[in-house]
Amino acid sequence: MMDPIEYHKKYGGKIETMxxxxxxxxxxxxxxxxxxxxEASKAIAKDPDKVYDLTWKWNTVAIVTDGTRVLGxxxxxxxxxxxxxxxxxxxxxxxxxxxxxxIPIRVKDENQxxxxxxxxxxxxxxxNLEDIDSPKCFYILEELQKSLQIPVWHDxxxxxxxxxxxxxxxxxxxTNKDPKESKVxxxxxxxxxxxxxxxxxxxxxxYENMVVIDSxxxxxxxxxxxxxxxxxxxxxxxLAIKTNKWGAKTIEEAFRGADAIIAASTPGPGVIKxxxxxxxxxxxxxxxxxxxxxxxxxxxxxxxxxKIVATGRSDFPNQVNNSLIFPAVFRGALDARAKGVTDDxxxxxxxxxxxxxxxxxxxxxxxxxxxxxWEFYYKVAGAVAEKAVELGLARVVKTREEFEEIAKQRIxxxxxxxxxxxxxxx
Amino acid sequence: MAIIRRMNKEDIPTVVDFxxxxxxxxxxxxxxxxxxxxLEQRVKEVVEKCVESQDxxxxxxxxxxxxxxxxxxTIVDRMFYEPKKEAIVREFYVHPxxxxxxxxxxxxxxxxSELSKMGISVIxxxxxxxxxxxxxxxxxxxxxxxxxxxxxxxE
Numbered sequence: 252m253m254d255p256i257e258y259h260k261k262y263g264g265k266i267e268t269m270x271x272x273x274x275x276x277x278x279x280x281x282x283x284x285x286x287x288x289x290e291a292s293k294a295i296a297k298d299p300d301k302v303y304d305l306t307w308k309w310n311t312v313a314i315v316t317d318g319t320r321v322l323g324x325x326x327x328x329x330x331x332x333x334x335x336x337x338x339x340x341x342x343x344x345x346x347x348x349x350x351x352x353x354i355p356i357r358v359k360d361e362n363q364x365x366x367x368x369x370x371x372x373x374x375x376x377x378x379n380l381e382d383i384d385s386p387k388c389f390y391i392l393e394e395l396q397k398s399l400q401i402p403v404w405h406d407x408x409x410x411x412x413x414x415x416x417x418x419x420x421x422x423x424x425x426t427n428k429d430p431k432e433s434k435v436x437x438x439x440x441x442x443x444x445x446x447x448x449x450x451x452x453x454x455x456x457x458y459e460n461m462v463v464i465d466s467x468x469x470x471x472x473x474x475x476x477x478x479x480x481x482x483x484x485x486x487x488x489x490l491a492i493k494t495n496k497w498g499a500k501t502i503e504e505a506f507r508g509a510d511a512i513i514a515a516s517t518p519g520p521g522v523i524k525x526x527x528x529x530x531x532x533x534x535x536x537x538x539x540x541x542x543x544x545x546x547x548x549x550x551x552x553x554x555x556x557x558k559i560v561a562t563g564r565s566d567f568p569n570q571v572n573n574s575l576i577f578p579a580v581f582r583g584a585l586d587a588r589a590k591g592v593t594d595d596x597x598x599x600x601x602x603x604x605x606x607x608x609x610x611x612x613x614x615x616x617x618x619x620x621x622x623x624x625w626e627f628y629y630k631v632a633g634a635v636a637e638k639a640v641e642l643g644l645a646r647v648v649k650t651r652e653e654f655e656e657i658a659k660q661r662i663x664x665x666x667x668x669x670x671x672x673x674x675x676x677x
Numbered sequence: 678m679a680i681i682r683r684m685n686k687e688d689i690p691t692v693v694d695f696x697x698x699x700x701x702x703x704x705x706x707x708x709x710x711x712x713x714x715x716l717e718q719r720v721k722e723v724v725e726k727c728v729e730s731q732d733x734x735x736x737x738x739x740x741x742x743x744x745x746x747x748x749x750x751t752i753v754d755r756m757f758y759e760p761k762k763e764a765i766v767r768e769f770y771v772h773p774x775x776x777x778x779x780x781x782x783x784x785x786x787x788x789x790s791e792l793s794k795m796g797i798s799v800i801x802x803x804x805x806x807x808x809x810x811x812x813x814x815x816x817x818x819x820x821x822x823x824x825x826x827x828x829x830x831x832e
Contacts, residue, residue, distance in 0.1 A: 472772065472773045472774035473772075473773075475698070475701070477773045478698060478699075478701070478702040478773065479702060479705050481773070481810065482705070482808075482809075482810070488773070491773065492773050492774045492776070
């Protein structure tokens, strides 16, 4: 691997803007810019929805962060987050054909953050929030989803949760377990696991059958700090009172008789003990998603009785990664010119992703597609767009097949365009 | 649906636990609300004394044989105002799993009717200024703010 500093210095960052219209003579500037461009502006002034037809809005997403929780680096500030956001923008384009603009912002609190995003809404077809500290990220996402007329997504929450859901769907099919009666341990109560718990209930799991474990142990309604949580993290508070019907107070009690554990906590190994896995039911499902090292090594989990193990890493089987979800969700949401993105749209994405893997043939080392199987992106996009139509959130109404084809052509077009720099196509 | 009634002797341990939890939460709001080192003992004494007291009253919410909420009021003089007596809610707690089911409202309604029978026509509540959830609850119950208590540590 080239030295990352040298690499970033050599190219001066990783992305740039490029015009997409032909320029054949200087006369063309009379349309590109003034006076001709004024006609486009007047048309939009008369009918604001025309902005989708006459500008880049239909395909453009803002990647907004305050740099308060960047990768595993913590609060390193907006400037330091820019390399990450540029990388993300590249993934958006490469995988989903989406134009994404990195916008790290300097804000003093969550309300100012919300105001800034509201202010930039006109330029974008969607907002992708990134690397924001928890529980602030829950509040910002909720408020922005309520007030904006474009999809607002927080990838650390929804992307990871959506990919997890897809993996869980297939893991349960493979092990012939019934979500309704199944005990699930949610290990870690941060940005991704809180929406994961919620999404699980959309596919048949029950809150009461989950036990959520945070740094202090299992959550339950009687736990001493629950009143404090009501003020400081009402999302976690909700889980404390809705989950854990057994009132499990120790980690051992939580794992005993569980069918699955979904961990998104702190890098391991050794964060999850083999002894805990061995308390679980037969054919246990273990998702150890911390990066860069899973909470428990896959072989350790298997030695302790796990049947299926997923991690966040590409060098192990079953990589659960938000890159499987966000490019396709935005491709679909943008193609439908959606007014929002909901849990139902995420579930549609996860189910389509899971189905794609099933059609290829799932086994314990293949429960979820890999990033290089690019065809699932347009299939998932079609499902997301169709769901947006069904929910009345789409500005463009088409069939799933039509949306799939549109997404496929757009992704193919970008792959062709990028052939100048990209030599590794799957 | 919870039944609201006056506290019995058997309810004392749960009521003490609830009020201790409330004071522990209060201590999150301000350094000058740090709870006493012998908090449990103090709360226990107050709750036990309340059983035969004339100037205070504890009510509990009971659901399926379990205590799910409790409140204590004390009756104080309003020497310079009319009416001359006021009941003040000193502690109020609903179990986390039973919140947002209207139990708090039932407790307030029950207190109002019991206090009326005792000839008391004014009810107030004390809670930390930063407890915004309590503030919005009491507003919903028809209370308004009347006094401010400002505080300062003398250095």
